[in-house]
Amino acid sequence: MTQRNPPTARRLTQDPHRVRGGREANLEAAIGKEVRAHRKQQKLTVAALSELTGLSIGMLSKIENGNTSPSLTTLQTLAHALSVPITAFLRGFEETRGVMLTRAGEGVETRRDGTRAGHQYNLLGHIGSNASGVTVEPYLITLTEASDVFPTFQHDGIETIYMLEGEVSYRHGSEVFHLRPGDTLFFDADAPHGPEELIKLPARYLSIIAYPQAR
Known part of the structure; x- marks a missing residue:
């Protein structure tokens, strides 16, 4: 019979207590919030992102403030400039997640x-x-x-x-x-x-x- 020693402690790659921020009910607002977060994470100004994407500062401001619905092409351009997948801009949108409660003895x-x-x-x-x-x-x-x-x-x-x-x-x-x-x-x-x-x-x-x- 083989018994292995207990594993040594390892640093977790994810924080089990971390929670995401509140989800946005409005798609445009959710996208804008994520675009701004990724831009700031990379320490880019709106002007710098404008130069990288070819989008005007005014258009970027509208997107970040949730005042316009960006096209798929625009999102693809932003995703390329910020080095993130397009889906990264949709994480804050309100959506249904599955959950199931099984009471004691009801499995x-x-x-x-x-x-x-x-x-x-x-x-x-x-x-x-x-x-x-x-x-x-x-x-x-x-x-x-x-x-x-x-x-x-x-x-x-x-x-x-x-x-x-x-x-x-x-x-x-x-x-x-x-x-x-x-x-x-x-x-x-x-x-x-x-x-x-x-x-x-x-x-x-x-x-x-x-x-x-x-x-």
Whole structure:
């Protein structure tokens, strides 16, 4: 049985507590706010941006103040001058983001490919197509005396397991990990994986699978 040392602390590439500013309900205002923010971030004056783009100072002022609706060509010119994608100018526009609440005990019991007898899967939520380009499936998995043991799951994506109750030996490829409550296993799901030995039952753990959306 292989046990790895806990990972050393690493600097996060994203601030988990960071929030974006309030979203604009008006498209022109949202675009203008983003254009101004990117211009100032690069320490450019309106006059300097005018020279880079060939757009007049007056037109740039109208765009930044949300007083005009810039054409796609104009946005492309600005994006090129500021070295950002056109979509960077649309981030402040008000849009609907998916959210789903699943109350305690209300997860939908389902079957995944490869599910065996006694493995209870409760899907805790699902958001379809979204701006992130990633699909995430959160499951609550319960193993009991009736559960088969098999290390045969293999699928696309990244999976995270968080142990809630009981103890199991969990295989990933050629390695086996003894999981107790509070333990987390994070792995490439393309390798064969699954519970190999049920040590203390009942066992419950969260399984969160993330993979790219189909295009």
